[in-house]
Amino acid sequence: MPVDLADLKSGRLAPAEYERNFADAHPPLNRTQALIEAERCYYCYAAPCQTACPTGIDIPAFIQRVAQDNVRGAAEAILTANPLGGMCARVCPTEVLCEQACVRNTNESKPVEIGLLQRFAVEGHFANPGAKPLFERAQPTGQRIAVVGAGPAGLAAAHGLAWRGHDVVLFDAAPKLGGLNEYGLATYKVAGDFAQQEIAWLLSIGGITPKLNCRLGRDITLDGLLSEYDAVFLGLGLGGVNALGIAEPELPGLRNAVDFIAELRQSEPQTVPVGRKVVVIGGGMTAVDAAVQSKLLGAEQVTMVYRRGIDGLSASTHEQHWAQTHGVTIRCWARPLAVEADGGVLRGMRFAATTLQDGKLVDTGEQFFIEADLVLRAIGQTYEAPAGTAIELQAGRIKTDADGQTSLARVWAGGDCRAGGRDLTVEAVEHGKRAAASIHAELMGVTHG
Amino acid sequence: MADLSTNFLGIKSPNPFWLASAPPTDKEINVRRAFEAGWGGVVWKTLGEDPPVVNVNGPRYATLWSQDRRVIGFNNIELISDRPLQVNLDEIRRVKRDFPDRAMVVSLMVPVNEQSWKSILAKVADTGADGVELNFGCPHGMSERGMGSAVGQVPEYIQQVTEWCKKHTRMPVIVKLTPNITDVRFPARAAHAGGADAVSLINTVNSIMGVDLDRMTMSPVTDGLGSHGGYCGQAVKPIALNMVAEIARDPATAGMPLSGIGGITTWRDAAEFIAMGCGTVQVCTAAMVYGFKIVQDMCSGLSNFMDEKGYASIEDFRGRAVPTVKNWNQLNLNHVEKAVIDQDSCIQCGRCHVVCEDTSHQAIFAMKDGKRHFEVNDAECVGCNLCVSICPVPGTISMRALQPGETDARTGRVIDGSYANWTTHPNNPMRQGCA
Numbered sequence: 003m004p005v006d007l008a009d010l011k012s013g014r015l016a017p018a019e020y021e022r023n024f025a026d027a028h029p030p031l032n033r034t035q036a037l038i039e040a041e042r043c044y045y046c047y048a049a050p051c052q053t054a055c056p057t058g059i060d061i062p063a064f065i066q067r068v069a070q071d072n073v074r075g076a077a078e079a080i081l082t083a084n085p086l087g088g089m090c091a092r093v094c095p096t097e098v099l100c101e102q103a104c105v106r107n108t109n110e111s112k113p114v115e116i117g118l119l120q121r122f123a124v125e126g127h128f129a130n131p132g133a134k135p136l137f138e139r140a141q142p143t144g145q146r147i148a149v150v151g152a153g154p155a156g157l158a159a160a161h162g163l164a165w166r167g168h169d170v171v172l173f174d175a176a177p178k179l180g181g182l183n184e185y186g187l188a189t190y191k192v193a194g195d196f197a198q199q200e201i202a203w204l205l206s207i208g209g210i211t212p213k214l215n216c217r218l219g220r221d222i223t224l225d226g227l228l229s230e231y232d233a234v235f236l237g238l239g240l241g242g243v244n245a246l247g248i249a250e251p252e253l254p255g256l257r258n259a260v261d262f263i264a265e266l267r268q269s270e271p272q273t274v275p276v277g278r279k280v281v282v283i284g285g286g287m288t289a290v291d292a293a294v295q296s297k298l299l300g301a302e303q304v305t306m307v308y309r310r311g312i313d314g315l316s317a318s319t320h321e322q323h324w325a326q327t328h329g330v331t332i333r334c335w336a337r338p339l340a341v342e343a344d345g346g347v348l349r350g351m352r353f354a355a356t357t358l359q360d361g362k363l364v365d366t367g368e369q370f371f372i373e374a375d376l377v378l379r380a381i382g383q384t385y386e387a388p389a390g391t392a393i394e395l396q397a398g399r400i401k402t403d404a405d406g407q408t409s410l411a412r413v414w415a416g417g418d419c420r421a422g423g424r425d426l427t428v429e430a431v432e433h434g435k436r437a438a439a440s441i442h443a444e445l446m447g448v449t450h451g
Numbered sequence: 452m453a454d455l456s457t458n459f460l461g462i463k464s465p466n467p468f469w470l471a472s473a474p475p476t477d478k479e480i481n482v483r484r485a486f487e488a489g490w491g492g493v494v495w496k497t498l499g500e501d502p503p504v505v506n507v508n509g510p511r512y513a514t515l516w517s518q519d520r521r522v523i524g525f526n527n528i529e530l531i532s533d534r535p536l537q538v539n540l541d542e543i544r545r546v547k548r549d550f551p552d553r554a555m556v557v558s559l560m561v562p563v564n565e566q567s568w569k570s571i572l573a574k575v576a577d578t579g580a581d582g583v584e585l586n587f588g589c590p591h592g593m594s595e596r597g598m599g600s601a602v603g604q605v606p607e608y609i610q611q612v613t614e615w616c617k618k619h620t621r622m623p624v625i626v627k628l629t630p631n632i633t634d635v636r637f638p639a640r641a642a643h644a645g646g647a648d649a650v651s652l653i654n655t656v657n658s659i660m661g662v663d664l665d666r667m668t669m670s671p672v673t674d675g676l677g678s679h680g681g682y683c684g685q686a687v688k689p690i691a692l693n694m695v696a697e698i699a700r701d702p703a704t705a706g707m708p709l710s711g712i713g714g715i716t717t718w719r720d721a722a723e724f725i726a727m728g729c730g731t732v733q734v735c736t737a738a739m740v741y742g743f744k745i746v747q748d749m750c751s752g753l754s755n756f757m758d759e760k761g762y763a764s765i766e767d768f769r770g771r772a773v774p775t776v777k778n779w780n781q782l783n784l785n786h787v788e789k790a791v792i793d794q795d796s797c798i799q800c801g802r803c804h805v806v807c808e809d810t811s812h813q814a815i816f817a818m819k820d821g822k823r824h825f826e827v828n829d830a831e832c833v834g835c836n837l838c839v840s841i842c843p844v845p846g847t848i849s850m851r852a853l854q855p856g857e858t859d860a861r862t863g864r865v866i867d868g869s870y871a872n873w874t875t876h877p878n879n880p881m882r883q884g885c886a
Contacts, residue, residue, distance in 0.1 A: 038519060042518075048801055050799065108799075
C-alpha cells in the first residue's frame, strides 16, 4: 500500500532561501566592532564572568588582548582554559553564564558581548595562526591513553593529554569526529563547517590518533582497552532518547529530534523532509534547535509542547525568544496522550492539559489535538551503558569524583555521560580538561590539586 | 539669564569663547562659519612676512584616542599661515566689518627685529582688527627659524619684542606663551615687564604621537620622515590649568589679564579656566574634532551653570579658585579623609580593591560574609583618592572628611579641627623654630 507522504517532504523552499535560513545565526564581529566592544570591558578584579565560566577562561585578559589588537594572545588565553573555546563561543548559553555575570548589567542591562568577542579571537587566530603553534607537546611520556567518544569532553581530554606528552587514541562510533558538535547542534550555529575546522586545529597538536566507526561494546571493550592502554577516558554522551511514555507506532512522521538535527547537519537542508505542520515535544535546547530548523525548512506551523510552565523550560530565555521570533509557538502545560495516524500516515497528536496541584503535575481533564505531519521527540536523552562495562552509576549516569575518576581504576569519564551536570558543551570541555590533568597526575605519580 | 559677554582689554565679545589661532581661523570662509555658529571671537591664524611659508602635503595631524575612539590628544605640524599676507589682511578687514560685535584678534610672528614688527603691526591696525597676539609659542617648524617658541623660551626676547609692539601700536598686545619651558612664570614676567596687556596660554606641547611598528618610523611621517609636532586637546588641560594658576598667583604678574587655552572642550572646562583667572578662553581642538556648532553647547552649559550658581556675569566668578592654589607645604596635615563606597551603585567590578591592594594601601576589602563585596578599611585608608579616580561608575566612591571629634581609625588620632602644615611638622628638619 503506498504511504501518503504528501505533507512530509523536502525542497519546500527555493535554494536561496535555504542558504539564507541556514547561514550563520549570529554573524561574527568584524575588527572594528570587536575593538569597540572590547573597550567596554572593565577588566574586573577576580572577574565575575570568569567565575561564571565553567572552564574559567580569563575573560578580562582575552578581551584586553583583543582591545590591544593581539588576537593570538587573546586566543591563547581562551584556548589554554578551553581548547574548544571556538565552539563554546558559538553555542554557550552566555546569557546564563559569563554574560549574566558581567558587571555592565547593573547599569546598562547590556553585558559585554563576551561570546562574540571570544569567537572573534579564536576564529581570527585560526584564520591567521602564524608560523609557530600555540601549544607544543611536552616530551613523550610513553603512556598510551584511550579516549572513547570524540565529543567535546573526549576532544578536550585528548588535547590535554596529548599536550602533556601522552599518546592518545581517540575512538568514536560515528564516521566523523566531534560528537554533538558535529551531529547535535543546529546548522546555523556552526556555519562554515566550524566543528571540523576546530577539530583539525585541535588535532594539529599531534599525538592523537582517531579511530572512527568504533563503538564501545561492539567493536571494542573496556576490558580490552584497559589491557592495551594505561588509562581510559569515557566521553560517551547520551545514546538513548527518552520515549514519550505512550504508544509510539512506527510512522515516517514520528522521529527523534536528535536524528532530525543530525540529518540536517550531515546533508544539504533542501534534501531533509519536513512536515507542513510540526510538533516538537520537549522544552530543551534540542527541542528549540529542532523546532526552529523545522520552521527554516519551510514548515508552516511549528509548535513546541512542554508539559510544565514556561519557567521550567530548560532552554534559556534567549533560546525561547530565538524560537518565538522564528515563528515557533511554545505551548506549555500539556503532555502527550496519543499519536494519531490514519492509514499509516501521522495526522497529529492528542494532548492532556496539565497543571500543578500541591507541587505535583496532574491532568486538568481537558484534552486537545494538534495536527502534525511530523512529530519530533525531544524530551531528553539517557545514558546507555555499553555492553560489558560495570561502572558505578548515579542517577543513571556514570558516577565520578570531581576530577572525573570513576569507580573503576584507570577509568575516567566526562561530558553528558557523567552524573551531575547541566549537559552543556562547556561543562563537557571542563570535564575532559580536568580529567586529562588528573590522568596525567596519576600516571606520572605526581600530586595534583 | 547670565550675561556671557566679556570685555577683555577693551575687546568686547558676546561670549568668552574665542577660536584660538590655528587652522580653524586660517581663512575668511572658516571664520565666517565660526561667527555664524556663534563664536565670540577669533584669533586669526598667525600672519608672517611674505613670501608665505609652505606646509607639508602629508599628514599634519594625529591623535591620541581613548575608548570608543574619542580624541583626547591632538598633534599638529602646521606652520603659520601659508597664504600671502595681503590676502589675509583683506579677509580680516571684510570679516571684521561684517561682524563688528565679535572679537577679531590677529596672531603675528615675524623675525626678531623691530622693523619687521613695526611694519606688520601697522598693516594689521589698518584692517580694523581689535588686537594682536604675539605667537611666541609655536613649537614646530617656525622655532627652527628662530621664531615662535624659540622666542618664547628666552624671556629677554619676549620682553624686547613686547616692548617694540607696545611702542608701535595702540592695539592691545597679548603674548601667547609656550609650555615648553621649565617655569612659565619667567616668560610671563618678561611679557609683563615688556608692557604686554595680557598673556594667553598655553600653546602646544612638543610631541611625537607614536611609532609605526610595521615600518619602524615615527608616526605620522611625510615620505618616511617625521618631525615633532605640537600637542593639544583634553590631555593637556591639566598642564594648561597649572600654568594659568602659576601666573595668576605669582605676585609679579597677579592681576595681569589671562586668556586661557589648552584642551577646553566643554563649558565646564571653560568655567574652570575662568575660575582660575582667565577673562576669555580659546578653543581649537574641540572645534577640529566636532565642528563649530560645539560653541552653542558650551554657551548653553556656561549660561545654565552661572544661573544656577547666581553669577550674573563672567567677572562674578573669574579668579575665584586662584586663592586655593598653594604650595604643598601649606596643606593641612591634620585634615583626614576616608573613601566611602556606595553599595547601592557599586557594580562590583573590584578594580578599586585590586589597585589599592597592588599599588596603594591595601585598604579595600574584597569580601564580606564570604561574598564579593567591596568596602573601605578605614584602618588602612590614607584618603589618597585612587579608588575614586579609577571607579568606572560616577559617584559610587566618594571621599568623606572626618569631622572634629571623630577618630582616624588608621592613626588612632582624634580629629580636632586644627590646621597644621609641613612648615611646623615635627618630621620637618627645616621646620620653623627648629634650631
